[in-house]
Amino acid sequence: EAQVTQNPRYLITVTGKKLTVTCSQNMNHEYMSWYRQDPGLGLRQIYYSMNVEVTDKGDVPEGYKVSRKEKRNFPLILESPSPNQTSLYFCASSRGTGALNTEAFFGQGTRLTVV
Amino acid sequence: DAKTTQPTSMDCAEGRAANLPCNHSTISGNEYVYWYRQIHSQGPQYIIHGLKNNETNEMASLIITEDRKSSTLILPHATLRDTAVYYCIVRVAYGTSYDKVIFGPGTSLSVIP
16 A cells, blocks of 8 residues: 555654654655644645755754655654644655656654653 | 635535635746645645646546636535645746745635535
């Protein structure tokens, strides 16, 4: 089954404790991205990756890091989480961009709480 | 980057067609219009996309005006399970060095029995 898998689904952590949210897709997609969703602010793109070893900032990259060492995985790293990073996070992947792009597949989401 | 504007919320009677409008007056020639929906706090789900021609699939129809400054998503026979937030997105892409996706606040569609 084609899917994007995020882990964990729920996480409560303390300020400053490094964490990683994993994202994996099984569709051989080139494009992957991370979003956060907050009430009243909608979905905002954090980082995206056009292909292996190619990443770039989205709208709200501060406080986050990503890596794309292999095509299927795109982990989101919070080196020193703060309470303002409490949010619902989504990973997405798609086959390509522009005319080659058909649809993006989203993961089930990771609800992160930083206390 | 082209932005979109949508009504904040809409109601639709079950079984009727739901027509969701979207304005994207600054859209440029190589930008596609995409529609997604999000049911509760699940991951967004792709519905349909188009460049300038009208499109139809098993879920919905997309009508794009001739000047491409607005579009309408049509759910032909809305059901209670279509209650969701619907996002109209203009997709920007410049070769392989830049890609950005902008989600607006979307339209909260309530399908009423």
